[in-house]
Amino acid sequence: MKLSRRLRRLAVLGFLLLPALPASTRAQQVDYERSRITVISKQMNVPMEATFKKFTVKIAFDPKEPAAGEVRVDIDVGSFDIGQRDFNDEARTRDWFDVQAFPSAKFVSSGIRAVGSGRFEARGPLTIKGRTHEVVVPFSVGTDRVARIYEGTVAIHRLEYEIGEGVWKDTDTIADKVQIKFRIVVAGVPANS
DSSP: OHHHHHHHHHHHHHHHHGGGSOGGGSOOEEOTTTOEEEEEEEETTEEEEEEESOEEEEEEOOTTSGGGOEEEEEEEGGGEEOSOHHHHHHHTSTTTTOTTTOOEEEEEOSEEEEEETTEEEEEEEEEETTEEEEEEEEEEEEEOSSEEEEEEEEEEEGGGGTOSOGGGGOTTTBOSEEEEEEEEEEETOOTTO
16 A cells, blocks of 8 residues: 555656656657758769658757757668659669668667757767668757757768669769768747757
8 A cells, every 4th residue: 555655656756747858858740841861972973962752750859968869760762762763763773772671771879969059960870771880970950930950961981881782883983972961850849949
């Protein structure tokens, strides 16, 4: 009986303390209509931009407490779209993303730190096509009237992930360095937070 009362009190106390957590450190609602993930590569030294049409982002972040933040990004690599059907189909093959065997790319933060003036870095493993490498993702945090906006660019080397095998390993045709750009809009976070 005494134990039961004690447990009830602890449960009530926990429930009362939950709203005291800042809303911005809880999981935030991504506005996918306004969010984008793009990839920029160079083909024969000409920049080419493609988008990933499907992705999910789970983010819990407070700029005042970056070390407590968490980010997880899952990209459906089969949603790659460079604007030409033939190229899109080629990107799904074994030589490129091998969508049948590896349908998604993932990033999970293992730590976030402030680097000054509204800028931050998220560190963690990036897995593409079954290959995992540690990356540092620089990003900024801004706001508009109704949302918080996370923007950044991370450079990777496609050959480290075996993207573009066979004849496509030739970096004179398609550069090894690729930029992944993102703009993630989180709805419902007060503009002054």
